[in-house]
Amino acid sequence: MTAGPRVVLITGGAGFIGSRLARDLLARGDRVIVADYLHPQVHPGRGWPADLPREVELVPLDVTVEQTWGTLLRLHAPSVVVHLAAETGTGQSLTEASRHGMVNVVGTTRMLDAFSAQGYTPEHFILASSRAVYGEGEWTAAAGGGSCNPPPRRHEDLAAGRWDPVGAEGEALVHVPARAGRTVPNPSNIYAATKLTQELVLRAWCAAMNSRLSVLRLQNVYGPGQSPTNFYTGILTLFARLASAHSSLDVYEDGLILRDFVFVGDVVTALAAAIDRPPEQSRVLDVGSGAPTTILDAAARIARIAGAPEPVVSGRFRDGDVRAASCDIEPTMQELGWQPKVGLDDGLAQLVGWMREVGE
Numbered sequence: 364m365t366a367g368p369r370v371v372l373i374t375g376g377a378g379f380i381g382s383r384l385a386r387d388l389l390a391r392g393d394r395v396i397v398a399d400y401l402h403p404q405v406h407p408g409r410g411w412p413a414d415l416p417r418e419v420e421l422v423p424l425d426v427t428v429e430q431t432w433g434t435l436l437r438l439h440a441p442s443v444v445v446h447l448a449a450e451t452g453t454g455q456s457l458t459e460a461s462r463h464g465m466v467n468v469v470g471t472t473r474m475l476d477a478f479s480a481q482g483y484t485p486e487h488f489i490l491a492s493s494r495a496v497y498g499e500g501e502w503t504a505a506a507g508g509g510s511c512n513p514p515p516r517r518h519e520d521l522a523a524g525r526w527d528p529v530g531a532e533g534e535a536l537v538h539v540p541a542r543a544g545r546t547v548p549n550p551s552n553i554y555a556a557t558k559l560t561q562e563l564v565l566r567a568w569c570a571a572m573n574s575r576l577s578v579l580r581l582q583n584v585y586g587p588g589q590s591p592t593n594f595y596t597g598i599l600t601l602f603a604r605l606a607s608a609h610s611s612l613d614v615y616e617d618g619l620i621l622r623d624f625v626f627v628g629d630v631v632t633a634l635a636a637a638i639d640r641p642p643e644q645s646r647v648l649d650v651g652s653g654a655p656t657t658i659l660d661a662a663a664r665i666a667r668i669a670g671a672p673e674p675v676v677s678g679r680f681r682d683g684d685v686r687a688a689s690c691d692i693e694p695t696m697q698e699l700g701w702q703p704k705v706g707l708d709d710g711l712a713q714l715v716g717w718m719r720e721v722g723e
């Protein structure tokens with residue numbers, strides 16, 4: 364074991380989750396290197412990101428570019444790598460599939476090739492994967508019986524207002540919270556497919572190279588600091604922005620899309636706990652609040668907090684969106700000795716307060 368502070372490399376560490384994780388790790392005495400190319404969609408100014416602590420070593424690096432990895436790894440030997448750099452636009456990934464494939468998949472393999480070329484293996488990789496890998500996830504017959512994994516919802520069903528997946532005989536189904544190891548991954552959009560590929564690539568490499576791997580499948584993360592100008596991610600950020608301007612919120616489908624919104628501070632504590640408690644070899648954990656809500660309910664809460672009009676259920680929809688996403692966080696709480704602390708009303712009040720502060 365080397366003396367001195369632990370060296371943690373966070374790819375994509377200038378972003379929403381990464382900058383907050385960097386702050387927490389610095390406070391614990393770690394040395395933090397952030398590798399990020401300041402994606403213009405996330406960082407329109409491209410200056411030093413407002414939420415990124417000045418104490419980190421920020422290395423401008425595009426994960427897809429081989430040479431910059433070589434330069435970074437000749438200077439730094441991180442014992443822990445938190446891999447966050449990614450293209451994150453679910454809807455956008457349908458029409459910009461190659462960009463998502465290049466950054467999320469090839470960016471991950473380039474990183475691993477760079478470690479191989481350097482002859483250096485970090486002790487522990489932590490991947491921020493996504494609840495999106497489950498796709499429509501697991502459902503069970505409302506009248507009782509076995510469970511099933513519905514395929515992606517078809518455009519023609521959505522256009523006809525048939526929102527819920529149905530069973531093989533057309534029977535009504537109810538959503539079952541996802542649980543890693545039991546719920547079969549079943550991506551229904553390209554972003555999700557690239558996140559699952561990241562998991563598989565890292566699992567194979569870490570097993571062969573004798574490194575440890577923690578995959579954290581994050582539900583929908585929200586809170587102060589998510590790029591208010593990136594229109595492709597963060598429904599609650601978009602809602603908070605509109606509600607702060609006293610606009611009414613357009614809620615898709617019948618308003619009953621189900622999501623688990625988890626506060627960014629709780630995600631950061633889960634990532635930090637995963638660093639502190641490495642697995643023997645590899646593990647996959649679900650990270651959420653454990654308290655799912657409908658989009659209509661979340662929109663109504665934001666509208667109330669911001670003093671905006673009641674949300675309007677529009678019946679519009681987006682291809683590739685899943686109907687329900689939630690997870691069972693019990694195994695993660697056990698494994699990491701972690702628990703989410705921020706309830707939805709508290710988190711939304713912080714989000715709306717921040718939105719007013721930044722004046723978006």
Ligand SMILES: NC(=O)c1ccc[n+]([C@@H]2O[C@H](COP(=O)([O-])OP(=O)(O)OC[C@H]3O[C@@H](n4cnc5c(N)ncnc54)[C@H](O)[C@@H]3O)[C@@H](O)[C@H]2O)c1
Nearest residue numbers: 375377378379380400401402425426447448449491581584
């Ligand atoms: N926010 C969520 O709700 C959520 C949910 C599930 C999973 N995740 C995952 O968590 C991770 C972080 O998400 P976030 O919400 O902080 O996103 P973010 O967009 O705020 O941060 C991502 C960072 O990656 C950087 N980046 C993008 N492409 C890059 C490239 N080619 N090279 C180097 N850096 C690059 C961006 O500049 C940005 O700073 C992502 O991997 C995402 O898939 C996020």
